[in-house]
Amino acid sequence: MSKTYTVAILGATGAVGYELLELLESRHFPLADLKLLASPRSAGQTLPFKGENITVAAVDENSFNNVDILLASAGGSTSRAWAHKAVDAGAVVIDNSSAFRMNPDVPLVVPEVNPDAVVKHKGIIANPNCTTILMAVAIYPLHQVKKIQRIVAATYQSASGAGAKAMAEVQAQASAILTGEKPPTDIFPYPLAFNLFPHNTPLNEMGYCEEEMKMVNETRKIFAAPDIRVTATCVRVPVLRAHSEAINLEFAEPFSADEAREILNKAPGVKVVEDWQANYFPMPVDATGRDEVLVGRIRQDISHPCGLELWLCGDQIRKGAALNAVQIAELLVEKNIVKPEPATVSR
Numbered sequence: 001m002s003k004t005y006t007v008a009i010l011g012a013t014g015a016v017g018y019e020l021l022e023l024l025e026s027r028h029f030p031l032a033d034l035k036l037l038a039s040p041r042s043a044g045q046t047l048p049f050k051g052e053n054i055t056v057a058a059v060d061e062n063s064f065n066n067v068d069i070l071l072a073s074a075g076g077s078t079s080r081a082w083a084h085k086a087v088d089a090g091a092v093v094i095d096n097s098s099a100f101r102m103n104p105d106v107p108l109v110v111p112e113v114n115p116d117a118v119v120k121h122k123g124i125i126a127n128p129n130c131t132t133i134l135m136a137v138a139i140y141p142l143h144q145v146k147k148i149q150r151i152v153a154a155t156y157q158s159a160s161g162a163g164a165k166a167m168a169e170v171q172a173q174a175s176a177i178l179t180g181e182k183p184p185t186d187i188f189p190y191p192l193a194f195n196l197f198p199h200n201t202p203l204n205e206m207g208y209c210e211e212e213m214k215m216v217n218e219t220r221k222i223f224a225a226p227d228i229r230v231t232a233t234c235v236r237v238p239v240l241r242a243h244s245e246a247i248n249l250e251f252a253e254p255f256s257a258d259e260a261r262e263i264l265n266k267a268p269g270v271k272v273v274e275d276w277q278a279n280y281f282p283m284p285v286d287a288t289g290r291d292e293v294l295v296g297r298i299r300q301d302i303s304h305p306c307g308l309e310l311w312l313c314g315d316q317i318r319k320g321a322a323l324n325a326v327q328i329a330e331l332l333v334e335k336n337i338v339k340p341e342p343a344t345v346s347r
């Protein structure tokens, strides 16, 4: 009989948690048992899985007994509070937050890019930031053929990137504005409906926000390319779900748009969507609920002989978070390395 695993989801009631449940079911993950965990606010709530209702428990010291894999998806402070305890209890943690991504003991994995990095895990594996995952899936196949020297990214990030409550808030804002009322701003600092604003994560001394620096540092770590030059401008837009990105790539030598298109047509996790006659290219509504990163408008950069431009849309709750995490869990199962080596992740 094939091996089965006890999986726990920490953050099961969130936007990513909901998708994790759906993916474990639809991808037939070999489950022995499934535990759903969240904060005390959701304890007792039930969530449907395989035709049954599973009760959510508040996470506590005993939550990880007999758990093989913890899918942690409840924010950085929650991961910092619980991940090491889960590892100590014998689980491997696949963490969706930014808490451990840049820790040298923690592999940062996009299965289409660096699947072998999981082998070195010491109990915790990090899922990269959502905008970084989507970009990595789309540009790594090109980087494998001709090394990328510089990336200039501009993102158009949906409300759901800030969680389930943010998604509800932008809908409430739209209704309020349409009826002449003041839009609520409990989650976002400013109205997002009928508006946009630069990503509101903290700024560093160079004027880059955290989200932008994640794209810089995480891309370098995932590609194992510490010298690749990356700059980004991240913007929140009034789209409910799926992020978009305009990417400019500079190579050491010319890279034709046709050759890039041919490579991306065969690339794992990528779907080229281009109808130049109809001026039809990827849109967030088309990417929503899909596993692939949609890529289009692949064209020569007219300002640089070695430059390429492309546009992408991807469901950041799915490939940018939940799907990537489940794919990592599948890699662990496939390589039979669910049980970590003695925990040595620096604390």
Ligand SMILES: NC(=O)c1ccc[n+]([C@@H]2O[C@H](COP(=O)([O-])OP(=O)(O)OC[C@H]3O[C@@H](n4cnc5c(N)ncnc54)[C@H](OP(=O)(O)O)[C@@H]3O)[C@@H](O)[C@H]2O)c1
Residues within 6 Å of the ligand: 010, 011, 012, 013, 014, 015, 016, 017, 037, 038, 039, 040, 041, 042, 043, 059, 072, 073, 074, 075, 076, 078, 096, 097, 098, 129, 130, 160, 161, 162, 163, 164, 165, 316, 317, 320, 321
């Ligand atoms: N949304 C995205 O597109 C996206 C993409 C990539 C990565 N991520 C990351 O994934 C994680 C979850 O994001 P999300 O969008 O799903 O957020 P969310 O919709 O706000 O859900 C947060 C989840 O975490 C739980 N939680 C919050 N505080 C907790 C605590 N102190 N103890 C236990 N559980 C707690 C919540 O439980 P309650 O219901 O009990 O409050 C809820 O289940 C975050 O680290 C986020 O940065 C999100």
